[in-house]
Amino acid sequence: MEKIRKPRGTMDILAPESDLWIYVEGKMRDVASRFGFSEIRTPTFEELGLFKRGVGDTTDVVQKEMYTFTDRDGTVFALRPEGTASVVRAIIENGKTSDPMPLKYYYIINCFRYEKPQAGRSREFFQFGTEMFGAKGPAADFTVISLADTLLRELGITGTKLHLNSIGCPDCRPAYREKLVEYLSANRDKLCDTCKARLEANPLRILDCKNPDCKEIAEAAPKSIDHLCEECDSHMKSLTEMLEAAGIEYEIDTHIVRGLDYYTRTVFEFICEGIGAQSTVCGGGRYDGLMEQLGGPSQPGIGFGMGITRLLMAMEQCGAYVPEAKRPELYIASLGAAAAVSANCITTDLRRHGIIADCDVMGRSLKAQMKYADKIGAKYTLILGDSEIESGKAVIKNMKTSEQTEILIKDAAEFILNNKE
Numbered sequence: 001m002e003k004i005r006k007p008r009g010t011m012d013i014l015a016p017e018s019d020l021w022i023y024v025e026g027k028m029r030d031v032a033s034r035f036g037f038s039e040i041r042t043p044t045f046e047e048l049g050l051f052k053r054g055v056g057d058t059t060d061v062v063q064k065e066m067y068t069f070t071d072r073d074g075t076v077f078a079l080r081p082e083g084t085a086s087v088v089r090a091i092i093e094n095g096k097t098s099d100p101m102p103l104k105y106y107y108i109i110n111c112f113r114y115e116k117p118q119a120g121r122s123r124e125f126f127q128f129g130t131e132m133f134g135a136k137g138p139a140a141d142f143t144v145i146s147l148a149d150t151l152l153r154e155l156g157i158t159g160t161k162l163h164l165n166s167i168g169c170p171d172c173r174p175a176y177r178e179k180l181v182e183y184l185s186a187n188r189d190k191l192c193d194t195c196k197a198r199l200e201a202n203p204l205r206i207l208d209c210k211n212p213d214c215k216e217i218a219e220a221a222p223k224s225i226d227h228l229c230e231e232c233d234s235h236m237k238s239l240t241e242m243l244e245a246a247g248i249e250y251e252i253d254t255h256i257v258r259g260l261d262y263y264t265r266t267v268f269e270f271i272c273e274g275i276g277a278q279s280t281v282c283g284g285g286r287y288d289g290l291m292e293q294l295g296g297p298s299q300p301g302i303g304f305g306m307g308i309t310r311l312l313m314a315m316e317q318c319g320a321y322v323p324e325a326k327r328p329e330l331y332i333a334s335l336g337a338a339a340a341v342s343a344n345c346i347t348t349d350l351r352r353h354g355i356i357a358d359c360d361v362m363g364r365s366l367k368a369q370m371k372y373a374d375k376i377g378a379k380y381t382l383i384l385g386d387s388e389i390e391s392g393k394a395v396i397k398n399m400k401t402s403e404q405t406e407i408l409i410k411d412a413a414e415f416i417l418n419n420k421e
């Protein structure tokens with residue numbers, strides 16, 4: 001029979017990698033809850049219109065990368081390409097906008113984008129994201145950046161750098177945008193075709209184009225940070241002061257932009273050189289106009305999305321601590337039908353006590369059972385035969401030291417709990 005393969009750009013995650021994912025996701029939940037963020041879960045698919053409005057009609061994500069489908073009622077849906085739009089929809093739909101501010105949510109989700117698969121870029125990928133709504137001051141920006149920074153530190157990722165920029169607000173950006181379009185129009189011929197098309201719809205995006213010619217033009221372009229109004233300027237100054245006070249290193253990077261009108265002020269990325277071309281581990285920014293754009297009240301927001309695969313690549317790159325795979329504390333080998341029943345019974349007792357334990361389910365010989373126990377790295381083994389069942393006593397063996405101890409079979413769980421490494 002012909003084998004069916006997984007879709008291009010997706011991944012299967014099996015042990016021991018899945019153990020690493022569990023560990024990393026655990027850290028995310030731990031750090032996020034320490035910052036007062038609670039988890040939000042939203043549907044994997046939404047009406048296409050949500051992403052058109054929430055991510056933006058002129059973005060690559062919406063124009064080229066979305067997985068859309070029409071369901072049996074004729075409604076057009078899309079698999080989520082990111083998390084923010086759904087969170088904002090859910091906040092509005094569930095009446096959370098009248099909760100005490102700020103609102104703080106995090107999520108760990110799969111996202112879908114039709115992209116060219118390569119290292120650090122897949123079609124189904126995983127993101128840890130945070131969103132904070134209701135706070136317009138720089139302390140909110142600082143909080144989410146500090147959350148990302150804390151997580152990176154706790155995962156032992158040392159090689160990342162925070163790149164920071166401000167793209168202004170609806171007050172100061174129009175004048176800047178005009179200047180930028182004027183400069184870019186004068187250099188139109190040298191821009192790539194995508195950027196030529198962006199010139200009208202989304203000129204800021206040209207500044208982060210990866211094409212070498214566009215990069216060169218972007219280098220000499222007017223910078224948003226030099227055209228900020230007083231409020232945007234002081235917002236940025238306060239934010240950088242807080243970062244400095246907290247020992248979070250940053251560099252101003254004028255190529256970091258978000259092209260859409262509802263993005264305001266702070267934009268940032270954590271970049272890890274050395275993990276390849278897809279080096280942005282985390283991207284975020286402020287979107288004070290997004291809630292209104294999606295039909296809610298005007299409430300400022302800020303957040304980030306962190307790609308989990310790239311995070312794992314960064315961990316590998318800097319040799320970060322990775323927890324050891326979990327091994328059974330006890331493997332119970334048995335000889336004969338009565339002993340097999342007893343082995344299953346004791347194993348269950350251990351499991352009910354929260355101990356990882358195992359016994360034979362294959363009908364293997366005693367020798368083969370012991371070989372298997374060794375393979376799965378059992379820390380202790382215990383052999384049950386007719387005489388053990390009769391006396392109620394058995395010998396438990398420490399597989400590392402070969403030390404043997406006689407115990408009452410019914411006390412197996414207690415022995416393991418008292419002798420855990």
Ligand code: ATP
Nearest residue numbers: 113115120121122125280281282283305306307310
């Ligand atoms: P990029 O420039 O790498 O395409 P982006 O601007 O499209 O990134 P965002 O929408 O800001 O990315 O998403 C936040 C984070 O999610 C990125 O910084 C990255 O770590 C991760 N990410 C985005 N797209 C992918 C993908 N196709 N595969 C794996 N991770 C991704």
Ligand code: MG
Nearest residue numbers: 060061113115
């Ligand atoms: Mg992208």
